[in-house]
Amino acid sequence: MGSSSGVSSGSSMLQNSGSDEDLHQVMDQRKRKRMLSNRESARRSRMRKQEHLTDLTAQIGLLKKENHQILTNMNVTNQLYMNLEAENSVLRAQMDELSNRLQSLNDIIDCINSSKWLFEAEEEDTQIIGGDGFLNPWSTLCLNQPIMASADMFMC
Numbered sequence: 001m002g003s004s005s006g007v008s009s010g011s012s013m014l015q016n017s018g019s020d021e022d023l024h025q026v027m028d029q030r031k032r033k034r035m036l037s038n039r040e041s042a043r044r045s046r047m048r049k050q051e052h053l054t055d056l057t058a059q060i061g062l063l064k065k066e067n068h069q070i071l072t073n074m075n076v077t078n079q080l081y082m083n084l085e086a087e088n089s090v091l092r093a094q095m096d097e098l099s100n101r102l103q104s105l106n107d108i109i110d111c112i113n114s115s116k117w118l119f120e121a122e123e124e125d126t127q128i129i130g131g132d133g134f135l136n137p138w139s140t141l142c143l144n145q146p147i148m149a150s151a152d153m154f155m156c
Helices: 002-114
Strands: none
C-alpha cells in the first residue's frame, strides 16, 4: 500500500503542479485583463481630459472676444460721453454769455425808462418819428417792453 500511496502521491503532485499552472494561467489572464481594463480606463480618462481642455480653450477664445467687444464699446461710449460733456460745456458758456447780454440790455432799458422824465419836456406829439424824419430811438413805444428770453432760445 505504501507503494501505491507513493504512486498516488506522485500523481497527486503532478496534478497539483498542473493545477498550479492552471491557477497561474488564470491569475495571469486576470492580470492581463485588469491591465487592459486599466489601460482602456486611462485612455478614456486622457480623452475626457483632452476634451475638457479643448472646451476650456474654446471658452477662453470666446471670453477674450467678448472682453474685446466690451472694451471697444466702453471706449466708444467714453468718447461719446467726452464729446457730449465738451458740447454741454460750450452750450453752458454760450448760455451764460447770452444771459449776461440779456441782463445788460434789460439794465439799459431800465436805465432809459428811469430817465424818461428827462424827455417828457419834449413835445407830446413827438412819437416815433422826429422832426427831421428819422426814427426816434428814445420813443416810449420802444422802451416799454423788456427783452425776454427763454431756454428754447439757447437750443440749437
